[in-house]
Amino acid sequence: MEIEKFIESCEEKLADKFKLVDDIAYFNQAKVLDAFNAHKVALRHFNGTTGYGYDDEGRDCLGKLYAAAFGAESGIVSPHIVSGTHALTVALFGLLRPNDTLLCISGMPYDTLRGVIFGEGNGSLKDFGVHFECCDLTDGDFDFDAIAEHLNEKVKVLYIQRSRGYELRDALSCAQIEAACKFVRSIGYNGCIFVDNCYGEFVEKREPSDVGADVVVGSLIKNAGGGLAPSGGYICGKAEYIDLIGKRLTAPSIGLEVGSYAGGYQYFYQGLFMAPHTVAQAVKSSLLIGCAMAELGYKNYPSLDKTPYDITRAIEFGSVEKMVHFIREVQYASPVDGYVTCVPWDMPGYDEKIIMAAGTFVSGASIELSADGPVKPPYIAYFQGGLTYEHGKYALAKILKKLI
Numbered sequence: 001m002e003i004e005k006f007i008e009s010c011e012e013k014l015a016d017k018f019k020l021v022d023d024i025a026y027f028n029q030a031k032v033l034d035a036f037n038a039h040k041v042a043l044r045h046f047n048g049t050t051g052y053g054y055d056d057e058g059r060d061c062l063g064k065l066y067a068a069a070f071g072a073e074s075g076i077v078s079p080h081i082v083s084g085t086h087a088l089t090v091a092l093f094g095l096l097r098p099n100d101t102l103l104c105i106s107g108m109p110y111d112t113l114r115g116v117i118f119g120e121g122n123g124s125l126k127d128f129g130v131h132f133e134c135c136d137l138t139d140g141d142f143d144f145d146a147i148a149e150h151l152n153e154k155v156k157v158l159y160i161q162r163s164r165g166y167e168l169r170d171a172l173s174c175a176q177i178e179a180a181c182k183f184v185r186s187i188g189y190n191g192c193i194f195v196d197n198c199y200g201e202f203v204e205k206r207e208p209s210d211v212g213a214d215v216v217v218g219s220l221i222k223n224a225g226g227g228l229a230p231s232g233g234y235i236c237g238k239a240e241y242i243d244l245i246g247k248r249l250t251a252p253s254i255g256l257e258v259g260s261y262a263g264g265y266q267y268f269y270q271g272l273f274m275a276p277h278t279v280a281q282a283v284k285s286s287l288l289i290g291c292a293m294a295e296l297g298y299k300n301y302p303s304l305d306k307t308p309y310d311i312t313r314a315i316e317f318g319s320v321e322k323m324v325h326f327i328r329e330v331q332y333a334s335p336v337d338g339y340v341t342c343v344p345w346d347m348p349g350y351d352e353k354i355i356m357a358a359g360t361f362v363s364g365a366s367i368e369l370s371a372d373g374p375v376k377p378p379y380i381a382y383f384q385g386g387l388t389y390e391h392g393k394y395a396l397a398k399i400l401k402k403l404i
């Protein structure tokens with residue numbers, strides 16, 4: 001079949017899903033605009049500051065906007081947070097003390113967090129005497145019996161990772177996270193419920209912080225920065241926790257009173273404004289590629305009869321050649337470095353060689369069209385992003401030409 005016709009037939013199959021995605025985008029756009037309005041955002045908020053950054057209005061207001069959008073009391077948004085891993089690290093170190101336990105209830109955390117939590121001799125939480133325990137998911141949902149067994153008064157942070165990372169499970173929905181929050185509270189847990197929210201922001205109408213999570217954390221070069229934020233991360237949640245984390249972000253004596261950014265904040269504000277729409281473009285791109293790959297017989301997740309709960313799609317290739325072809329075509333379809341051929345590489349923080357297509361305007365931004373994966377059987381590529389649906393569709397056409 002002609003490639004254009006084939007893609008058109010996928011779009012027809014997805015029409016109802018696309019409508020749902022648009023409805024969510026509108027809901028979240030309204031939520032974000034209400035926050036801008038309530039906090040009286042004005043041009044002066046975009047101005048940069050220098051030095052200590054006392055009374056940096058742009059910085060403070062930005063934190064309040066993200067908090068409002070996520071249904072949280074307080075928020076930290078900083079261009080100085082270098083990545084999602086760094087945001088999660090700052091938040092965990094802000095909350096945990098020697099002899100506390102960190103209990104993860106969504107299986108093993110994302111690869112780059114493992115060194116943070118239980119690395120040896122690298123300044124990890126473990127080096128500082130923080131214990132780590134973990135409950136696996138069963139059939140893609142929380143194992144409440146195991147959680148009840150592991151919970152005790154030493155558990156100060158209960159950790160949930162919403163998106164799949166380099167695993168084959170689907171992302172957790174806010175309904176699932178809500179059930180977990182209710183359950184642990186019902187059996188007397190009164191510590192911090194902490195969510196790694198990477199790739200989940202604005203995919204649903206609610207965020208984990210709307211349904212019982214105390215702290216949510218993510219990267220601004222994924223969903224939450226709308227494709228415009230040039231760097232940074234956010235940490236939002238209960239004021240008492242954000243206060244503690246602020247003392248770790250800077251110093252215990254100064255907390256969130258300081259922090260300047262000479263470059264100014266326009267792209268951070270504009271990125272949050274764009275984020276609901278941009279995320280919808282990425283979700284639609286993911287659905288289209290998922291539908292096409294399924295038609296061609298490639299297993300991919302989340303399954304198309306389920307609502308997606310993050311922007312990522314895992315596609316199983318079963319052969320290294322096909323996986324590499326797929327990722328290379330994503331790179332060739334990119335606006336930046338589109339002439340470059342991807343090769344597997346030893347990336348810091350990962351155990352296996354990773355192959356990564358990221359021909360992005362913001363270096364490494366995976367809200368932009370990108371694909372990556374560790375090169376090991378069964379050869380799964382993780383696809384995500386797309387600032388515009390049209391870009392996702394263009395990449396798919398290239399991929400189909402190569403694979404058919």
Ligand SMILES: *Cc1c(COP(=O)(O)O)cnc(C)c1O
Nearest residue numbers: 083084085110163165196198219
């Ligand atoms: C991307 C991601 C992170 C953080 O990764 P960075 O590359 O450091 O931004 C953490 N957890 C999950 C689930 C992720 O997808």
